[in-house]
Amino acid sequence: MSVRSVRDGLSEARPPVPPGALALHGSRFGDCTSRHVACSQEGFSLVEALVAVAILALCVSMVGRVVSSRAERLTHDTDRLRAVFAAEAILNRIGLDLPLRTQDTSGQLGDGSHWRIVIRPYIEPGFRLQVRSNLLHVSVQVAPARGAERNAVVLNTLRLPGSDL
Template identity: 30%
Template sequence: MRRAVDTGLFAEQAGDGGPEAGFTLIETIAALAILAISLTIIFQVIGAGVSRGGQAEMLGRARQIAQSALARVGTEIPLKAGDTEGEETGGFRWRLRQAPHGDAADRRAWPVAVLEITAEVSWGGSGSGNGIKLTTLRTAAKRGAP
């Protein structure tokens, strides 16, 4: 046989319960509004964190592609002035731009040719603004030199 135990949670009966009888409708609505606002802010913070994590991953992959392209110059890609372009999986597009470094007087005075090599990697379609650019200098034999 079970007996009902009064825990005090619902001890007040309908009727005149006094000033501490329970929450009013306005208090309940205010509490729900505060809860809704708090949850909205929390979800926005979590969403922004997830989005930034994805952006960081894409940026890291773009950096790897740019470094790889720079490393291929002089082996797979000839070391000479001009542009070379390509695509990688995941929607990444890269371009290598090789141009003489320094002004004409510098280039005549230096014993070797110096090329400024820029690797640009972009993703997310044209106009998205997603991209990275790495630049380095490489030396090469002067053309016409023995």
């Protein structure tokens, strides 16, 4: 028996493809030569590939948004923390190299942040009579350079003139 006769015998031994069944093109299960038999090619169609790429792009964009929002939040928190430290440092300077007297002073820090000190006589809230005490209400406001007024940090305290506190 020759190779040719074996090959012919195998092709005759194939089961016939029933009408309406899918036959794989170029496979050992059948040929797509009949117009009545639906043919399916191996691999993905163009539509399936485009849908997969679209889903992948959507996932990548969502991950990008999450990473971006986390980075913005980290920058915001870092700026706010620097503003808190600057406000505490300015508050600690009042009475030392900044005079403890009624004033409204402002300036700018080296990183571009703006600060403001407001010192006024303290008036106890809730009293009908406006009784003044010897206390001074000290307010220090620091606004980060990138956050402007909405991220401003305000520290308030009471100080007694003539004391070193």
